[in-house]
Amino acid sequence: MATRHLIGLDIGSKYVRAVEIACNKKAIAICNVRQEEVPDQNSLRDVLSNIFSTTKFKTKRVVTAVSGRSVIVRYITMPIMSVDELNNAIKMEASKYIPFEIQDVVLDCQKLQQGGSVEGGSTGLSENEMRVLLVAVKKNVIEEHIALLEALGLTPDIIDVDAFALGNAFELRSMMNTTPESQNKVIALVDIGASKTNINILDNTTSQFTREIYMAGNDFTDAISKKLGIDLAQAEAIKKDPGSKAEEVKEAISGIIDDLCHEIRLSFDYFENQFDKPIEQLYFSGGAVYMAGLQDLFERALEKKPLIWNPTEFIPVESEDINPEELKHHAPQLAIAVGLAARVRKD
Numbered sequence: 403m404a405t406r407h408l409i410g411l412d413i414g415s416k417y418v419r420a421v422e423i424a425c426n427k428k429a430i431a432i433c434n435v436r437q438e439e440v441p442d443q444n445s446l447r448d449v450l451s452n453i454f455s456t457t458k459f460k461t462k463r464v465v466t467a468v469s470g471r472s473v474i475v476r477y478i479t480m481p482i483m484s485v486d487e488l489n490n491a492i493k494m495e496a497s498k499y500i501p502f503e504i505q506d507v508v509l510d511c512q513k514l515q516q517g518g519s520v521e522g523g524s525t526g527l528s529e530n531e532m533r534v535l536l537v538a539v540k541k542n543v544i545e546e547h548i549a550l551l552e553a554l555g556l557t558p559d560i561i562d563v564d565a566f567a568l569g570n571a572f573e574l575r576s577m578m579n580t581t582p583e584s585q586n587k588v589i590a591l592v593d594i595g596a597s598k599t600n601i602n603i604l605d606n607t608t609s610q611f612t613r614e615i616y617m618a619g620n621d622f623t624d625a626i627s628k629k630l631g632i633d634l635a636q637a638e639a640i641k642k643d644p645g646s647k648a649e650e651v652k653e654a655i656s657g658i659i660d661d662l663c664h665e666i667r668l669s670f671d672y673f674e675n676q677f678d679k680p681i682e683q684l685y686f687s688g689g690a691v692y693m694a695g696l697q698d699l700f701e702r703a704l705e706k707k708p709l710i711w712n713p714t715e716f717i718p719v720e721s722e723d724i725n726p727e728e729l730k731h732h733a734p735q736l737a738i739a740v741g742l743a744a745r746v747r748k749d
């Protein structure tokens with residue numbers, strides 16, 4: 403039986419990671435995991451080159467993601483039409499929502515749901531309307547990405563968006579998890595990295611809202627550096643291991659936490675008002691969540707306890723090179739890479 407392999411490559415601003423997943427009709431398994439820090443953007447190519455020359459990946463096919471201000475994701479409402487009609491209409495429609503020239507972007511769209519009442523709540527659509535997911539990415543961003551991957555001898559398969567990869571990782575986890583923990587629920591995924599926080603709100607594993615907030619781990623480090631009067635490298639070290647300075651660190655970041663939680667709440671309120679459904683559970687990931695005491699600070703500000711989830715929890719590991727303890731430790735940082743590789747199921 404043919405087994406397919408795919409590498410999910412998450413190129414973050416602080417860390418890169420590659421997760422390879424193997425899949426056939428019967429089973430799915432993780433067969434390689436690598437994570438490396440990127441000291442600065444000039445060394446990105448060397449870090450990647452090192453990962454790919456020293457890991458025994460079984461494929462060259464890679465899925466990566468783009469993110470940032472050159473990526474526009476919109477959930478738009480359009481009259482019901484066929485997929486062909488939608489593909490024809492989308493250029494005109496997109497020009498209303500995109501702050502770039504249409505000829506400078508690559509467009510993608512997907513029909514999500516049709517209006518009318520559905521079980522379990524409102525779609526917010528009237529009977530002759532449908533919701534469409536529109537993604538537009540600046541062409542030069544895609545071209546740079548492809549050039550980087552091809553220079554490494556890799557074969558770019560799909561270029562995804564961080565927030566959707568996060569959703570795909572959760573969908574895979576739900577599929578592999580035989581307990582009904584997250585089924586049929588409205589949940590919010592929040593990934594707090596170094597430069598940005600990604601939100602994806604899922605209703606029964608279908609993405610209904612995504613947003614990127616440009617506030618994350620780097621802002622914690624900045625705040626610690628200012629408050630304690632130390633440089634960024636020292637602040638980064640204290641953030642990871644505050645020792646006797648725990649209280650000062652907590653105080654230093656409280657303003658950032660408030661601002662970030664305010665933005666997160668705006669997104670949650672928007673979703674809850676539009677869909678008339680409460681968000682039942684919060685799942686946090688990303689490197690920033692390792693910070694001691696962060697869960698409590700978020701719980702206080704969001705009035706819900708965020709769970710730090712492990713995207714690899716229910717996926718078998720098929721490699722002697724992977725240390726299960728290490729995998730578990732790095733897991734919160736691997737959500738996006740796992741979600742990128744999870745596309746192997748739909749190959």
Ligand SMILES: Nc1ncnc2c1ncn2[C@@H]1O[C@H](COP(=O)(O)OP(=O)(O)OP(=O)(O)O)[C@@H](O)[C@H]1O
Pocket residue numbers: 413414415416417418594595596597598599618619620623638641642643687688689690691692693694735
């Ligand atoms: N043990 C730790 N304690 C506190 N913070 C940590 C720890 N380990 C990593 N971080 C922080 O996590 C952040 C990196 O997270 P992550 O790997 O998710 O980012 P990234 O994907 O590289 O960035 P981005 O997605 O924003 O481009 C950094 O701000 C780093 O300081």
Ligand SMILES: [Mg+2]
Pocket residue numbers: 414415595596738
């Ligand atoms: Mg990231």
